[in-house]
Amino acid sequence: MTDELPPAPPRWRPLLPFLGIAAVVGGLAAALAWTAGWLTPARMTAPRLVDTIENGKPFVGFRRAHARGVCVAGYFEPTAEGATLSAARVFTQPRTPALGRLSVGGGDPNGPEAMARVRSLALQLDTDDGQQWRLAMNSFPFFAVSTPEAFAEQILASRPDPATGKPDPAKQQAFVARHPEVANFMAWAQSAPWSDSFANTAYQGIHAFRFTNAAGEARFVRWSFVPQAPFRALAPEQRQAAEASYLADELATRLARGPVRWTLAVTLAEDGDPIEDPSQPWPEARPRVDAGTFVLERAYPEAEGNCRDINFDPTLLPTGIAASGDPVLAARAAAYAVSFNRRQRERAAGEAH
Numbered sequence: 001m002t003d004e005l006p007p008a009p010p011r012w013r014p015l016l017p018f019l020g021i022a023a024v025v026g027g028l029a030a031a032l033a034w035t036a037g038w039l040t041p042a043r044m045t046a047p048r049l050v051d052t053i054e055n056g057k058p059f060v061g062f063r064r065a066h067a068r069g070v071c072v073a074g075y076f077e078p079t080a081e082g083a084t085l086s087a088a089r090v091f092t093q094p095r096t097p098a099l100g101r102l103s104v105g106g107g108d109p110n111g112p113e114a115m116a117r118v119r120s121l122a123l124q125l126d127t128d129d130g131q132q133w134r135l136a137m138n139s140f141p142f143f144a145v146s147t148p149e150a151f152a153e154q155i156l157a158s159r160p161d162p163a164t165g166k167p168d169p170a171k172q173q174a175f176v177a178r179h180p181e182v183a184n185f186m187a188w189a190q191s192a193p194w195s196d197s198f199a200n201t202a203y204q205g206i207h208a209f210r211f212t213n214a215a216g217e218a219r220f221v222r223w224s225f226v227p228q229a230p231f232r233a234l235a236p237e238q239r240q241a242a243e244a245s246y247l248a249d250e251l252a253t254r255l256a257r258g259p260v261r262w263t264l265a266v267t268l269a270e271d272g273d274p275i276e277d278p279s280q281p282w283p284e285a286r287p288r289v290d291a292g293t294f295v296l297e298r299a300y301p302e303a304e305g306n307c308r309d310i311n312f313d314p315t316l317l318p319t320g321i322a323a324s325g326d327p328v329l330a331a332r333a334a335a336y337a338v339s340f341n342r343r344q345r346e347r348a349a350g351e352a353h
Helices: 010-035 046-054 080-085 148-158 169-178 182-191 236-241 246-255 327-348
Strands: 069-078 096-104 119-126 132-138 209-212 218-227 260-268 288-300 321-323
Touching: 069 080, 080 260, 080 288, 096 246, 148 169, 148 327, 169 182, 246 260, 246 288
Parallel strands: none
Antiparallel strands: 069 096, 069 288, 096 119, 119 132, 209 218, 209 321, 218 260, 260 288
């Protein structure tokens, strides 16, 4: 019972509404934890978890998370420093074609883009040696919690009470008390300004990966795509007044003037840094290497045969890059597979609208 648990510290109570935001971005990974069987099978199954995400109103044929988005295309150009970190071909060939997707958080493909707290960038890089590197990044700097089990708890704690239509504050307080690491995410959700463009948003890899260079030297890293476009905040009144396709429209207008660029910034871990806990930030003083530039040239609607039909599994990696033992990373890969298989079956059966 919730009254048997210690209450949330008073300083957290104003932040409790932000659990809903964390639940949105964490829901897919939570679903994956069920899918992978990491939780008690008698309590949770993959179909039940996916049904929970859909909340009885599935958007047939669409991704179960980040349903609204646009396809993008461009290329990646490495720096010489990138090759000192990893033997992946993407860091040695002069230019690698990139196909990807910019999207917003949430499962509604028609939801207003400006009202979504989270923006995301997914990429597929195809090198001339036949390998691929798939990246799935988000605008938040760290995950809300550290394990798939905690994600599942988060979804349950944020589920609306049928009597009120709102989450039960007691359940949310109990969840926060059990998982104090969520305070990092809630503080970010409350204080970080909203970007007014896909193009000036920083996208974080969140998890640690192991880079190994040609000499066999290995090091754990985290990466981010840092925008070269200057940041501008989107005010609350602008979010309310914006058209549903605000971000996609703004990107199209910007691209009409020329390409958009991000710098691939690779942060190097040092002894003691949390490698398998995506909820914990690394110290700001960690060394960082600019490993290349992603140049976005085109954006276009999703359609058969382009980015719509790609599963941007973040564990599909080339030689020279390897996944860490982060359980949330593994959960994301499993959840993406569940979402991909379900929507592909729906499209094959002609159920999608």
